[in-house]
Amino acid sequence: MTIELDEDAIYETASYEIWVNGRLKGVFHRMIQTIDGLLPDTDYEIMLVRANEASETVTFHTEPEPITLNVRDFGAFGDGVHDDTSAIQAAILCCPENARVLIPKGTYPVTALFLKSDMILELQENAVLAGIYDRARTPILPGQIEYDNEDGYYNLGSWEGNPIDSFASMITGIHVKNVTICGKGVLDGRADFENWWSRPKDKIRAWRPRMIFLNHCENITVVGVTVQNSPAWNLHPYFSNQIRFLDMEVKGPANSHNTDGCDPESCTNVEIAGVHFSVGDDCIAIKSGKIYMGKKFKVPSKHIHIRQSWMQDGHGAVTVGSEIAAGVDDIHISKCRFSNTDRGLRVKTRRGRGKDSVLKGIVFEDLELEGVKAPFVVNSFYFCDPDGRTEYVGTKEALPVDERTPKIESIEFRNIVCRNAHYCGAYIYGLPEQKIERLVFDNVSITYAKEAQTGVAAMMMGCEPASRLGLVIGNVKNLILHNVSIDGQDGERLCLSGVENVEEEQD
Template sequence: MDIQVIYQGIRNIVFELQKEGVYETTEYEVFLNNEPVLKSSKIVESIYGLKPDTSYTLYLKRGEERSGEITFTTVKESFTLNVKDFGAKGDGIKDDTQFIQAAICSCPEGGRVFVPKGIYKITSIFLKSNLVLEIGKGAILSALTDRGLFPVLPGLIESYDETQEYNLGSWEGNPLDSFASILTGIKAENVVICGEGTIDGCAGFDNWWKNPKDKNIAFRPRMIFLNHCRNVTVTGITVQNSPAWNIHPYFSQDLRFLDIKVLGPANSHNTDGLDPESCENVEIAGCYFSVGDDCIAVKSGKIYMGRKFKVSSKGIHIRQSLMQDGHGAITLGSEIAAGVYDFSVTDCIFRDTDRGLRVKTRRGRGNDSVLDNILFENIKMDHVKAPFVVNSFYFCDPDGKSQYVSSKEKLPVDDRTPSIKSLIFKNIQCENSHYAGAYVYGLPEKKIESLVMENVSISYAENATTGVAAMMIGCEPTCRQGIYLNNIQKVVLKNVTVTGCTGEAVECQEVDELKRF
């Protein structure tokens, strides 16, 4: 067993096993300074309860097998500020917002704000730079649900001379008024949110999920909203029952999400797990998602934000994670007006999601909306209804079902036309599929440039259900459909097998070049 420490904090670390499987492995025991501290079967695991500025030796044992020993030193700490010392009760009744906020505002550089065991009723907590916020084991930040208690982040504020805009609030790719999130960071740097505790949005169908698309004072808050932040690490915590998207990094850079859980009921509204929007250099590793919408959805704004700021999402890399019960395991779009580049998903499990890879784009997103260098490799899918869906006619927005968006005719290419360049799917096993193995449909006037599928196997559930693979006009319900490809310049299929489909294993329409090996 080879191990690597991938994060060192003040009182915790995160380590990762190398070449031991996908997300989980055979159970092992963790030893620190020759003492056993926990048992686990996760590829990415955390250790808490460490001392600051202290050296430790770490190794793992599995029966008679023992890993090599590595040494690490935790980060120095100046002071710990316990929120109870600032007046927080943690009794599940009293509003503790101002007391936790006071601790955060008072925290010196190199310090830690600690939330001990208890239930802390809160609204919006604002982060600041150079902060470690640890939500301890048994601690729950439990959100209130009265809209009148939450601050509003205005979508756009004009400068006095009307030459500049200050964007605070965001809703589904547009600069719109939204409630401040449970944890909100505005231009914060060097922030760590960690711990074994939970952030609970307490959303339900009698509050935030009632009439979810309606603006009521402002649009719904997220659980964690990071607006123009840099160097933020989130480790260990559980995030659940969000009013809307769970974690929403927005125009932010250098972000890490390690060994976290994001949970929500399967029927909850718009509870995406993690949605990086116009973000760069994002690492997601060892995370578990089970939500009511897309598990991870990468975005870069609707047309206004994409055209004005032209900030794409790029350098986003996901590994050793499990996506379960969402609409899409991994989604690109639909708000991708500034494009997505250099994106990879490796060593992951998709289980019981509606779709595995889900690309959602459409005419009107604009010519800056380019998807390029998209890689999925070493993925296991089980009971994913449609493993690969690339939809260039996604019928979102008020004009989503208009003739312009839905027409399959070749329309003129102009500044409203998006494009998809390189898609690579390698070493992927799809078992118990339902609707279709793959449904890839590009624009006739701007075909997908390249699709490579290598070492991909697709089989179907014994009692496969019938459904619509892509949310687009003209996509009919299917069951056990094979690989359907339309409007692609070049397709390479190498060692691709489809077992148990009805009809042709591979059906191509308007594919300029097809290579099969």
């Protein structure tokens, strides 16, 4: 059971007690909190108490479960030495519908585990699934397998927006539904610079695995667990629907390679709530494939809702792109805290993503940013691809609009406080031939660090190192500035180029 407080605080609030059936469960301070240890098919009453004032009592009944399968009964050692992959996989395969597989306290070395539908996988407190680095023993998910009697192919593996062979992940779901992964345990990929991160740009048998990979899955909930030290992206839902990540920790070293926190790719109805990210790349990156996948399947990422989370360190707090060839729609980020990330609210695209790459309905609101180097970045010239530094991608001259040209329709930034920024307040560039249709800053305040660092705000050709820039905005059709406060910048408050219409108002 996961609860969410109905108040205006962001991520954390004043301490409160949770009482379950008249007994104190604990003292908590997060806005989203999971209550574990509940029995199946049981009535419960929950009450919150703060400063001796009690909330209304909430009653509910837990779902029945036919049986719990303990992986120790299937031969798992949990001693940190033996390979427990086959024992845990046996428990999963034997799990009846709506039953539970229990991983008790212990350390369980594994390569890759495959989920089945209609089950619960619970990692108890102090239970650790520990990744085994052995490329020869880890299964490979082929990127493309041709069908025997029809055109097309069966896609299993994926790497950075293309259907390419990749290693199976520690937790892999292929066309499964109705699964919950829960508990206070840990998924530890045990990646480091002696194994998975040592040659990050090289494909060795296959591309690096994720920690949780969900391919064409539906109604999957991951709640309470810690995910750390991933070989690559931590959480990767792919062409999936109704996916929830709740009350989690996702972490990795700041210098680890491609360890994005959560990357929904061509997914619908994704909820990320109460998650603390501290990783070596983007905390969250919303994607929909490179141009081959975008043109073939035309599946955008849409209805992605992120709230009450803390994005700490990393390249970008919440990013849209850059593998975004099928576009995005209805991306809503609210009541989150961003701390010391390189960029805060980040959109990255480029020529070549294609005409189906339409970005619309992107709203960031009710956020607190602290120490973020470049709080607002929209980059239509993103150069981190093999051809990213070509004249076609990088030129600031208007080119003909064709089937390769992406489009940004609307981005809104509302009720956001940015403290101690470094490089700039905002660095935003649309394409000259396909300008950003509508860009809104509403009730946004920006202050700068006293000893602001100098750096490059956007990964685009021609973006020079800078410090304390104001709002740098180019190639926008309609720019709306309402109650925008900028304090401490060097030079002009607004640096505009190629902006057709500006509406500015202060209450």
